Amino acid sequence: MSVTIAIVGAGPSGCYLAQALGKLRDDLAIDIIDRMPVPYGLVRYGVAPDHQGTKGVIRQFARLFEREGVGFVGNLRIGDPEHGADLTLDELRDLYDVVVLATGLSADRTLGVPGEELEGVFRAGTLTRHWNDHPDEAAHNPALGERVVIVGNGNVAIDILRILAKETHEFEGSDFGDHHATRLEQTAVRTIDIVGRSPAAHAKFDPVMIRELGKLSGVRIVVEDLDDATEGEDKRLAALREIDGHGAADAAKTVTFRFGWAPERAAGTDGRVTEMHFHNASDGAELVLACDSVITAIGFEDDTSMNRSGLVGRASDAEAGVVEPGLYLAGWFKRGPRGTIPENRADAQALAKRIAADLEAAPPSGTRPGATALRSRFDTITDYEGWLRIDAAETADLPDARCRRKLTRVEDMLAAARAKTET
Numbered sequence: 091m092s093v094t095i096a097i098v099g100a101g102p103s104g105c106y107l108a109q110a111l112g113k114l115r116d117d118l119a120i121d122i123i124d125r126m127p128v129p130y131g132l133v134r135y136g137v138a139p140d141h142q143g144t145k146g147v148i149r150q151f152a153r154l155f156e157r158e159g160v161g162f163v164g165n166l167r168i169g170d171p172e173h174g175a176d177l178t179l180d181e182l183r184d185l186y187d188v189v190v191l192a193t194g195l196s197a198d199r200t201l202g203v204p205g206e207e208l209e210g211v212f213r214a215g216t217l218t219r220h221w222n223d224h225p226d227e228a229a230h231n232p233a234l235g236e237r238v239v240i241v242g243n244g245n246v247a248i249d250i251l252r253i254l255a256k257e258t259h260e261f262e263g264s265d266f267g268d269h270h271a272t273r274l275e276q277t278a279v280r281t282i283d284i285v286g287r288s289p290a291a292h293a294k295f296d297p298v299m300i301r302e303l304g305k306l307s308g309v310r311i312v313v314e315d316l317d318d319a320t321e322g323e324d325k326r327l328a329a330l331r332e333i334d335g336h337g338a339a340d341a342a343k344t345v346t347f348r349f350g351w352a353p354e355r356a357a358g359t360d361g362r363v364t365e366m367h368f369h370n371a372s373d374g375a376e377l378v379l380a381c382d383s384v385i386t387a388i389g390f391e392d393d394t395s396m397n398r399s400g401l402v403g404r405a406s407d408a409e410a411g412v413v414e415p416g417l418y419l420a421g422w423f424k425r426g427p428r429g430t431i432p433e434n435r436a437d438a439q440a441l442a443k444r445i446a447a448d449l450e451a452a453p454p455s456g457t458r459p460g461a462t463a464l465r466s467r468f469d470t471i472t473d474y475e476g477w478l479r480i481d482a483a484e485t486a487d488l489p490d491a492r493c494r495r496k497l498t499r500v501e502d503m504l505a506a507a508r509a510k511t512e513t
């Protein structure tokens with residue numbers, strides 16, 4: 091009998107872990123389970139629609155299901171039934187010898203300042219899921235207005251800035267939905283202020299992301315607060331200096347970078363945000379930006395549905411991701427919302443070695459049924475073949491200049507996944 095392993099979460103960490111485990115032992119029956127009917131986590135629902143090169147990692151992960159015998163079990167949520175889960179963690183553990191939670195961190199961190207609840211204050215995760223057509227946010231209808239303030243200085247903040255700054259034709263080749271592009275065109279964003287708490291030298295974004303902004307056609311870029319930014323003189327500052335002054339003075343949109351401003355409060359009238367207030371920690375100066383919307387992009391945290399703090403609290407080796415032999419944590423869910431897709435790989439390799447060592451030390455009976463039991467209990471789960479049919483539906487009959495048109499409703503995905511048996 092094979093040792094059955096359930097990896098919960100089909101994002102990069104779950105996929106890298108399956109890859110690494112498969113290299114260590116050939117007697118493992120690995121299933122990757124996801125609450126969505128489709129695999130790949132934030133590669134599909136976080137990475138920006140106009141960064142298709144980054145999404146290309148999917149081709150590598152597909153080999154797991156196509157050649158390496160890993161199973162995909164989609165549309166099955168694990169966790170607390172009160173949070174809509176189909177199966178509890180304990181129930182899942184009864185079915186598998188080993189369970190690994192790689193469920194990511196999807197809740198947006200909040201600023202913790204007054205006024206954050208005002209209408210017109212949006213959160214990065216919600217917005218990026220909406221633009222990536224995640225079914226949870228399909229109904230979301232963000233009214234951004236002409237003047238947008240982005241709070242945060244990481245790569246996600248820059249993704250949002252770039253999407254807002256682009257002209258419609260600049261989405262060619264992406265899977266950014268026509269409806270989103272049309273809505274942005276109608277919104278006619280005029281000014282985008284991106285404000286970071288840290289000085290420019292300590293901003294978190296990647297210089298490559300900054301340089302990419304220098305290719306935008308309809309935008310003027312201004313970088314403030316750089317004058318004395320010599321500390322940590324590096325590629326990031328060089329990239330900012332390069333794009334400072336990009337574009338025509340009369341461009342339709344202006345982007346202004348500002349550094350060293352801590353958010354203090356959002357203010358508004360009639361329940362809607364009209365101003366964002368900041369202060370400078372070093373000299374106490376105030377900055378007030380009039381705006382129609384504020385987008386906070388300051389990181390992610392646990393949505394509490396998986397009791398992460400309880401699991402980490404009782405972990406025998408939290409750093410390695412070991413709760414106890416047979417139960418492990420991986421990826422962002424284990425180590426927090428830090429790191430790019432490739433950075434999950436080394437972590438996954440280390441965890442795979444640890445799991446293999448635990449299996450060696452105490453071999454399981456190998457009698458737990460794994461996916462067979464799931465398939466007989468749940469007739470709504472999808473498999474990899476089902477994902478391929480969804481993929482085919484999303485990439486057939488495409489509008490001009492788009493590489494995919496995502497299905498935005500779970501019902502439609504399930505119908506597409508079942509399509510073969512219905513024809």
Ligand SMILES: Cc1cc2nc3c(=O)[nH]c(=O)nc-3n(C[C@H](O)[C@H](O)[C@H](O)COP(=O)(O)OP(=O)(O)OC[C@H]3O[C@@H](n4cnc5c(N)ncnc54)[C@H](O)[C@@H]3O)c2cc1C
Pocket residue numbers: 098099100101102103104123124125126129130131132133135136137138141144166167168169192193194195215218246249396420421422423428429430431432434
């Ligand atoms: C907006 C955004 C843009 C990004 N852009 C880039 C980029 O351009 N390049 C880059 O290298 N990195 C990027 N990153 C970082 C990258 O996405 C992460 O490093 C990576 O996705 C983390 O992988 P993960 O598998 O831990 O989590 P995730 O990718 O979040 O995967 C978690 C999976 O678990 C599933 N899940 C959650 N809860 C349950 C449950 N209860 N039951 C079953 N399944 C569940 C989810 O549906 C999801 O599929 C971005 C991150 C964000 C937030």
